[in-house]
Amino acid sequence: MNDLTDYSIFTHKHDLLIFISSIYTAGMAKLKCSDYGFECDYVAEGQIEDVIVEFGKHTEEVHGIDYSKEALMQFILRKK
Ligand SMILES: [Zn+2]
Numbered sequence: 001m002n003d004l005t006d007y008s009i010f011t012h013k014h015d016l017l018i019f020i021s022s023i024y025t026a027g028m029a030k031l032k033c034s035d036y037g038f039e040c041d042y043v044a045e046g047q048i049e050d051v052i053v054e055f056g057k058h059t060e061e062v063h064g065i066d067y068s069k070e071a072l073m074q075f076i077l078r079k080k
Contacts, residue, residue, distance in 0.1 A: 017073060029076045031055040036075070038063055048076060 029048040033040035040062065044055035052072045060066045067075075 013070065017070065030079075031072070031075055033058070033063075035079075051076065 027048050028046065029051040030043065030045040031051055033042040036059075038059075042055075042058050042062070044051045044058065046054075052069055055075075056067050056069065056072055
């Protein structure tokens with residue numbers, strides 16, 4: 001999708017998140033529960049913002065783990 005992989009130039013997480021959300025506004029993402037150690041076949045797929053909301057809601061409601069938006073964004077970034 002893009003070849004910008006060096007995020008270390010961003011010293012502040014906040015700036016990084018703004019940057020990421022701007023380049024990924026139209027981006028797609030996929031998060032699978034089973035990739036994060038859950039015995040669960042739930043998959044959230046679609047627009048990144050929706051995936052973050054839906055996966056976060058699922059892990060909180062079904063697994064009792066409340067991931068922050070920031071943590072979920074990291075999950076998505078690490079998959080790229
Ligand atoms: Zn799950």
